[in-house]
Each structure stands twice: as C-alpha cells, then as structure tokens.
Amino acid sequence: MNMKQWFETVTLGQPGQYLRLLRWSLFDSIVMSVPYGLMLGAVYYLLVPLESPGTPLPVQNLWMFAGGLLAQFIAYNFIRQKTYLDACTGFAGIIRDSQITLGEHLRRLSMGFYSNRDAGNLSTVLLRDYQTIGDLAQQLLPQVAVILIRFALAIAVLSTFDWRMTASVFLVIPLALPFAFLSLRKMGHISADLQKSQQEVSSRILEYVGGIQTLKAFNMAGEQFESLKASFERQRSSAIRLETGAAAPVSMLGRFVLNCGMGIVMLMGAVLLTRGELHPFYYIAFLILTLTIYEPVLTLFTFIADFARTRRSGQRIADLFAEEPLTEPEEQEIPKSTDITFDHVSFSYGETEVLHDISLCFPARSVTALVGPSGSGKSTITRLAARFWDPTGGEVRLGGANIRHMKADEVLERVSIVFQDVYLFHDTIEENIRMGRANASLEEIIAAAKTAACHDFIMALPNGYRTVVGEGGSTLSGGEKQRISIARALLKDAPIVLLDEATASLDPENEVLIQQAISALVADKTVLVIAHRLQSIMSADSIIVLENGRVAESGTHEALLAREGLYAHLWEEQSRAGSWQLGQ
Known part of the structure; x- marks a missing residue:
C-alpha cells in the first residue's frame, strides 16, 4: 500500500x-x-x-x-x-x-x-x-x-x-x-x-x-x-x-x-x-x-x-x-404477476453445489409446499425466491421478470417472510411489528396482532405494546416470538408469502389459532411453505419433494401417497413417530 x-x-x-x-x-x-x-x-x-x-x-x-x-x-x-x-x-x-x-x-x-x-x-x-x-x-x-x-x-x-x-x-x-x-x-x-x-x-x-x-x-x-x-x-x-x-x-x-x-x-x-x-x-x-x-x-x-x-x-x-453486492440494474423489469419460476437453477455455497439444475413453477395465488430431508435445499429455494442470493446458474423469474434485473428492495417489497428462527430487535413490541409497514398506525398493529393471536399475551406484559423485548426476543418464548413474526407479515400484506415452518415453535393450544392466522395471511397470495410436519400441508395445491438438491417428486398429497415414493415414506415415518410414547 x-x-x-x-x-x-x-x-x-x-x-x-x-x-x-x-x-x-x-x-x-x-x-x-x-x-x-x-x-x-x-x-x-x-x-x-x-x-x-x-x-x-x-x-x-x-x-x-x-x-x-x-x-x-x-x-x-x-x-x-x-x-x-x-x-x-x-x-x-x-x-x-x-x-x-x-x-x-x-x-x-x-x-x-x-x-x-x-x-x-x-x-x-x-x-x-x-x-x-x-x-x-x-x-x-x-x-x-x-x-x-x-x-x-x-x-x-x-x-x-x-x-x-x-x-x-x-x-x-x-x-x-x-x-x-x-x-x-x-x-x-x-x-x-x-x-x-x-x-x-x-x-x-x-x-x-x-x-x-x-x-x-x-x-x-x-x-x-x-x-x-x-x-x-x-x-x-x-x-x-x-x-x-x-x-x-x-x-x-x-x-x-x-x-x-x-x-x-x-x-x-x-x-x-x-x-x-x-x-x-x-x-x-x-x-x-x-x-x-x-x-x-x-x-x-x-x-x-x-x-x-x-x-x-x-x-x-x-x-x-x-465485497461485491448483488447487482442492481439501472432499468429494472416490472413483474406482470406474482408467479415464481425456477428455470434450470443451480446454486452453490462456495464450492459445494446444493441445487442441481432445478426447474419449478409456483403459480400465482396458490400454495406450494416444499418438503424433504434436512439439507435437501428447501430453505435455499425460498431465499433465492426472495433474492437473498443470486443463482449460480439458470434464472429465477418473478411474474416473468428475471429477478437479477430487479432491485433487491423491489423484490423484497413484494415478499413477506416468516422464518423458523425468529429474530426480534431490542425495541418495543409495537416497533417490532411495525417493521412490516413503517407507516402503520397503532390500531393497524393491534389488528394484526389480534389476527396472529398474540394480542392477549402482549396486553398481559407490564407495558403492553410498549414493552421492550430483549435482543433477539430473549424475553419472550419461542411461540410468542413466532406469533409476533406472523403479525409483522400480516401487517406487511405482501402478495408473496414465504413460510419457513411457521408453526414449529407453537404449543398445541395455540396451533389452531395460528393456522387460522396463517390462512388469513396467505389468502389470495402466492405461497411457498417449508414443512416438516406433513399434516400441516395436506391441503396445499402442490407439494414438491426435494432430495439432495433435486426434485424427487411433485403433486398433491393424495397423488404422492399413491405413488409410494419418498413422500409416502416420509408420511409413514411421521405417522409412526406420532404414535410413539415414552417407555415404549
């Protein structure tokens, strides 16, 4: 130098x-x-x-x-x-x-x-x-x-x-x-x-x-x-x-x-x-x-x-x-709808390729579930759809527009995400929910919280919506953090919803309420949901089964069971696990 x-x-x-x-x-x-x-x-x-x-x-x-x-x-x-x-x-x-x-x-x-x-x-x-x-x-x-x-x-x-x-x-x-x-x-x-x-x-x-x-x-x-x-x-x-x-x-x-x-x-x-x-x-x-x-x-x-x-x-x-940022086009393409297409997409973490020449279509206003063993590429697909990364090969298109030709902020503006691992900032609950829409009023925040079944426990806190949560949400339980995350996504009301096992941290008592909240969240939207519990996605319009970064199967719940492939095997394993009891 x-x-x-x-x-x-x-x-x-x-x-x-x-x-x-x-x-x-x-x-x-x-x-x-x-x-x-x-x-x-x-x-x-x-x-x-x-x-x-x-x-x-x-x-x-x-x-x-x-x-x-x-x-x-x-x-x-x-x-x-x-x-x-x-x-x-x-x-x-x-x-x-x-x-x-x-x-x-x-x-x-x-x-x-x-x-x-x-x-x-x-x-x-x-x-x-x-x-x-x-x-x-x-x-x-x-x-x-x-x-x-x-x-x-x-x-x-x-x-x-x-x-x-x-x-x-x-x-x-x-x-x-x-x-x-x-x-x-x-x-x-x-x-x-x-x-x-x-x-x-x-x-x-x-x-x-x-x-x-x-x-x-x-x-x-x-x-x-x-x-x-x-x-x-x-x-x-x-x-x-x-x-x-x-x-x-x-x-x-x-x-x-x-x-x-x-x-x-x-x-x-x-x-x-x-x-x-x-x-x-x-x-x-x-x-x-x-x-x-x-x-x-x-x-x-x-x-x-x-x-x-x-x-x-x-x-x-x-x-x-x-460090090279994601490319930002000077003149970006405008999506015509909310369907998402993966056209011969490959993706690598460093030198390790985790998606191999995948072609998929997630139709607009439909629910598509992604299932498969751990490490099969489910989360990677949702992150590519939100343009957290760019694919190393092929194209990801949103409404016909190559997302490489869209600004990252424009892509994220159209997407709501509920992660499995929820992170809340060291701020009030009100401000954590308001991240979904910066100009939202308190009344709109409360309405979203009620729909996400978290209003009651928030009001039971010392300062209600003004209660400051610890860094990462450390002062709340996993289920409470998850519900606040869903309220945040409800407030944003984006046309595309990505759910990464959104009910994983919920207790049975609140799971029905949260399922209802998710139903409200995904109404008339393009939905990609990662599911480990197959019972939660039985009614999905389409289920895509991934294995080792490739599409193993796809279809409805009934069609995949009839095929007696990987999905049927996963269903059988979960059914057997569901009947397990301590001491057996």
Missing part, C-alpha cells in the same frame, strides 16, 4: 474533506509557534545591554513583545476552539457517513457473505476499527502536520543564522527514521495478531452470552468460560508484545538518538562560540528552537504502534467495501 492509498484508506475515502479539516490544525501549529519567535526577540533585546554596556534596556520593544503574546493568546484560543470542534465533530461526521455508507453496502450484499462471517468479526470492524481510524485522524495526522510546519519554519529561520548549526540540528533526524521503519514492519505482524485476538474475544463474548442457557443446561458454563478467558489472555499477550516488542524500543531508541542531537547542537555551538564564529544570541536561539523541533518528533515515535493498527483497521474497512 503506497502513501496515497494509505491516506485514502485512513481518511475513509474523503481525503479532500479531511484536508479541509486539517487546515485549522496547520493554523494552530503556526500560531502555537509564535511565542518561540517572540521569546527569541525578547532574549535578543535583553542581551543588548550585556553586549554593549551602558545601552538602556529597550523596554518599549519588550512591551511590544508582551502585546504580541497577548494577541497570540487571543488568536490561539479562537483557532484552538475551531481546531477542537473540527477534530471532535468534523471527522466524526466523516466516520458517521462512512459507517452509514458501509451499513448500506452490507445491506446489499448477498446472504452468502454473512454465512462466512460471524457477528464478532463485523462488530469489530464497525466499532473498534472505526474508533482506531478516528483516533489516528484526530491525533497522528495533525501531529504530522505540526512537524512539517515546524520543520519548514525552523529551516527558514535557522538557516538565516548559521548553516552549520542548522545542519547539526537536523542531522540526527534521518538517523532515527530507520528504527521507526523497522519497528513499523515488525508491528504490522504483531498488530495483525492483536486484531485477530480482538475479533476472537468479540465472537467468544457473543457466543457465550447467546448460548449461556445451553451451557448451563449441560453444566459447561465454567468450561466454556475457560475458553473465553483464554481468548482474553491471547489478546493481552498480543497487546503486551505490540508495546514491549516494538513500540517501546522505538520510543527509547528515537529519544536516545534525538537526545544525542541535542548534545551535537550544544557541542557544535560551543566550538563555534570559542572560535568567535557564532553570536551568543544565535546559540541560545538554536538551543531553544531545537527543543521545539525534536518534541513533536518524539511524540510521533509514540504513535508508531497506532500507525500500524490504523493501517490494518483501514484495510479491513476497505476489504468490506470491496
């Missing part, structure tokens, strides 16, 4: 806007350097009586310098306030815009992207990596600007005094740089290990909290905590290695070399003074200005570790932006 690419990365693709924010830091650096010049002027006039005894002290000039300091103080406070506001709000705005853009980008990625990543990985990028970038933008880059400004001012001023002293000031800086570059390379590897361990910690925490009920049930909470503790220890070790293995040596070596520079300046000045080739004032000026030059360089050395981390963080953010 060259310097231009690095700067593009750490400014989150907005280098121009960041440079506009950085200019106040440059003004800040210039104004902050003014007192040194005023102090040198005051020292010069204070030396006049010493150099020419009997000469009066130029008090008027000293008052002018005092006035200059007052003016500098006023200007510095104004510019410093502007610099602080830009640092806190200006680049925060850049980070916010980038996070929103990344969120929109992630929304347009296929579900295949998420199947290869865990929540800890993405949360680390969205939170920790952006924080790292923000810290660098507010500290390191302004510090570099300060160094450059001070270098330019120092060279301009010092070279007018004595070129030999100027050379002695800047001689040691190039000697210190190789240590910084060598350490930066070393820290690049250590930083990668640290960020990897940080991702692991985030993933372990989410896994531990999310699975605490299962861990307790199997008496593994303590054992699992040991693995979480081990991930914390790996993170700690990586952080220590980063600081002690690279950052600390750089700081110590850099400080040692620059301290040697101070010694060289003092020695060179002493030699020239004894020869009468250097004015005492110039000697004092070099000693004072040398400190102002070396100080930001020393500070920069302490940021080397941050630089390494930032480069990795910026690259990880850039890698997410580089």
